[in-house]
Amino acid sequence: MPSIEGVFAVVQTEWIPPSVDISVPSMARTYDFLLGGAHNFAVDRALAEQVERVMPDARSAARVNRAFLGRVVRHMIGQGVTQFLDIGSGIPTVANVHEVAQAVDPRCRVVYVDKDPIAVAHSELMLADNDHAAIVHADMRDPAAILGHPETRRLIDFDQPVGLLVLMMLHWVPDEADPWGLMATYRDALAPGSHLAITHVTADQQDERLTDVTDLIKDSRSADQLTERSHDQVLALFGDFELVEPGLVGCAAWRPGGPGDISDTPEMNMVIYGGVARKP
Numbered sequence: 001m002p003s004i005e006g007v008f009a010v011v012q013t014e015w016i017p018p019s020v021d022i023s024v025p026s027m028a029r030t031y032d033f034l035l036g037g038a039h040n041f042a043v044d045r046a047l048a049e050q051v052e053r054v055m056p057d058a059r060s061a062a063r064v065n066r067a068f069l070g071r072v073v074r075h076m077i078g079q080g081v082t083q084f085l086d087i088g089s090g091i092p093t094v095a096n097v098h099e100v101a102q103a104v105d106p107r108c109r110v111v112y113v114d115k116d117p118i119a120v121a122h123s124e125l126m127l128a129d130n131d132h133a134a135i136v137h138a139d140m141r142d143p144a145a146i147l148g149h150p151e152t153r154r155l156i157d158f159d160q161p162v163g164l165l166v167l168m169m170l171h172w173v174p175d176e177a178d179p180w181g182l183m184a185t186y187r188d189a190l191a192p193g194s195h196l197a198i199t200h201v202t203a204d205q206q207d208e209r210l211t212d213v214t215d216l217i218k219d220s221r222s223a224d225q226l227t228e229r230s231h232d233q234v235l236a237l238f239g240d241f242e243l244v245e246p247g248l249v250g251c252a253a254w255r256p257g258g259p260g261d262i263s264d265t266p267e268m269n270m271v272i273y274g275g276v277a278r279k280p
């Protein structure tokens, strides 16, 4: 008979893929903690708590970003989009893209992409019975692997408009990896009428506190390191797609529909830029 402690240890660890080092934080898990999720470890919670010390109410910024996600998915469906590619989709939480989209139109198809093994493992579990959605384990720096993946090809018709979501992800891609060139490759793969949504951390209004957050992440030895970017740098990620109103703004200001869309802490409404653009 295993001891109670032994049983507890099995319950605690059986969902952890063997490749995961739980002694360094991952940004997928730290963000999961900020959103109130359960798929994170002590090292992630410790980092999140340090972040909250220098940036109180950081979790409301994460919530505001998730609310933006829901609004843009519904907006895109209103524009005729029924297929979505969500790159850097994260650990499943409430109101995931397929749930928002399929609640509006059950025919919607969704391909999630993430490089984090825990995000992938939990997405696989969540999607086991959903034939209209899948998760691809890949790094966004390898567009060919994502665009050519059999699941992507099964679920997405690139001759029809696609909703490409790249939310809270590109600030983990350093300038040396050329996020602008990578986004051009993704944009080129899409049909006219496709839409691109991006959210991205900025220090435009928050210089000192965001520098402190960046330093905390650096000290944590996480494989993910934060590159905050300016309005012009984020704008350039949309290329020649046409921004829809109100343009690239603090994501809480992008067509808010209710109190849950906006943080009570004004700075948290400005720390993440959000925008949606259409391919002409």
Ligand SMILES: C[S@@+](CC[C@H](N)C(=O)[O-])C[C@H]1O[C@@H](n2cnc3c(N)ncnc32)[C@H](O)[C@@H]1O
Pocket: 027, 028, 031, 065, 066, 069, 087, 088, 089, 090, 091, 113, 114, 115, 116, 119, 138, 139, 140, 141, 166, 167, 168, 169, 172, 173, 224
């Ligand atoms: C902060 S979470 C955002 C989750 C979700 N998109 C949202 O906005 O709520 C960022 C996710 O991007 C993933 N990510 C970071 N760099 C990536 C890369 N190069 N390729 C694929 N995924 C990446 C992380 O693993 C993490 O799950």
